[in-house]
Amino acid sequence: MPSIRAFWRDIGERAGGFISPAEVLRLVSPVKALTSVLAYVSRTSEAGFVPDDLERRDPEFVRWVMDMSRWLGEHYFRLRFEGLEHIPGDGPALLVGNHNGGIMPMDAFFTVLGVWDRFGPGRAVHPLVHDLIAHDPLAHRLAVRGGALRASQGGGEKALRAGHLALVYPGADLETYRPFWQRHRVELAGRQGFVKLAIREGAPVVPVVSVGTHEQLIVLARGDGLARLLRTEKWLRTRVVPIVVCVPWGLTIGLLPYLPLPAQTTIAYGAPIRWPGLRPADADDPAVLRRCYGEVVGAMQALLDRLSAGRRPWLGKP
Numbered sequence: 127m128p129s130i131r132a133f134w135r136d137i138g139e140r141a142g143g144f145i146s147p148a149e150v151l152r153l154v155s156p157v158k159a160l161t162s163v164l165a166y167v168s169r170t171s172e173a174g175f176v177p178d179d180l181e182r183r184d185p186e187f188v189r190w191v192m193d194m195s196r197w198l199g200e201h202y203f204r205l206r207f208e209g210l211e212h213i214p215g216d217g218p219a220l221l222v223g224n225h226n227g228g229i230m231p232m233d234a235f236f237t238v239l240g241v242w243d244r245f246g247p248g249r250a251v252h253p254l255v256h257d258l259i260a261h262d263p264l265a266h267r268l269a270v271r272g273g274a275l276r277a278s279q280g281g282g283e284k285a286l287r288a289g290h291l292a293l294v295y296p297g298a299d300l301e302t303y304r305p306f307w308q309r310h311r312v313e314l315a316g317r318q319g320f321v322k323l324a325i326r327e328g329a330p331v332v333p334v335v336s337v338g339t340h341e342q343l344i345v346l347a348r349g350d351g352l353a354r355l356l357r358t359e360k361w362l363r364t365r366v367v368p369i370v371v372c373v374p375w376g377l378t379i380g381l382l383p384y385l386p387l388p389a390q391t392t393i394a395y396g397a398p399i400r401w402p403g404l405r406p407a408d409a410d411d412p413a414v415l416r417r418c419y420g421e422v423v424g425a426m427q428a429l430l431d432r433l434s435a436g437r438r439p440w441l442g443k444p
Contacts (some may be wrong), residue, residue: 133197140190144271149264156375178281180288183273185247191272191379192242193234202388203232203338204442208433209395215245218286218329219398222320224338224426225295225302226313228370228380233339236393237293253293254278257363263341279323286327293334296320302374303348303380303431309340310434312426318415321422325409330398337433340393341440343372343384390403390442398428 145153199205211218226233238251254277259269277294285292291365295301296317304313312335324331349367358363368380375382397423408414437443 131203137190137194144187144190145264145268152264153268154288154383165204177286178275179270180250180252180273180275180284180290182270183252184271187268187271188238188242189247191235192239195239195250196392197302199234199236199239199391203236203386203391204388205236206390206392207394208392209397210240210345212242212332212395212397213291214332214398215249216289218289218327219291219332220282220286220324220329221251221291221293221332221334221395222292222422222426223295223334224314224336224430225297226309226336227342227386228302228368228372228384230342231302231338231386232342232386232391234293234295236336236339236391237334240393240395241288241291249291249428250285250288251293252280252281252290254295255287256298266412272381274390279319282323283327286323286329292323294320297365300348303349303366303370304340305346306340306344309311310337310430312423312430314419314423314426316419318419319420321415322409324360324415325401325404325418326406328406330400331422333396333422333429334393335396335426335429335433335439336391336393337430338389341389342386343370343380345370345380346377369418373397387440389440392433392442394429394433396425399425 205412221237223233234253238253242250243249249274252273252275255269255274256277259265259274275285275292282292282294296314296319297312298315298316298317301313304311321427345368347369349369350365352367353359353365356367358367369377370380371377372384373387374385401418404414
């Protein structure tokens, strides 16, 4: 077992092929985060986007990220996995998660880590990410090397039609910035696009639920009303202006990188949900979408209820 110093020396040496020290500092800089937001706000077109390309995923880069995620999971977040046997070993599937932690998506890294450690680099996972990523050259370069695709029906279709896994967080901003005292509630905000995608592609939905990731910062208010006043949905594609307490900034707006609190974290994969009796055309039936959406949310909430029962904040279960 390598020492901590030897491990991080190896990580640093391997980083040279992917990112420079100066770029690391830029990536975690609050000034850089605000600059990226401003670049997205001031866009005049979608010229910053490139076509989703599955081939741009770099398994060695993903391995490097997974090695760091695994170390942080084991030594900082006391990470546990449940239900890994539910992840399909081949063929397309849609991983649908409850989103937590604001701008620091540790739930996504750990969800991908569970797949990587079970199946290795050949079982590709493609996270579907916000348009904001495409307007930050550094973040975009790293995201596409990690297999990320644009959060759209088109991005999800490409991943599933290639027989890969697509990872989506339908609740997005509304869920990841729900108040701290609502951390044990699944809130997909009625967004049914993932159901439509799964039905059209004939892919199973695998519910993925995490606990602990919403204890890495304290969300005091989601800021729905302020967002409506500022009309942020139109120019920033977000319906929230969250107020949070986090390290090291204290009380602040929830759009800055932060140091996550070391909350014990568990990622659980539920049994795949399949609808073999449905045809692609059923994806346009509102009643079918409502029924399937309710089935997924119900399965996720039941899983989250089980994980959160008896849980102590930051410490996990006794």
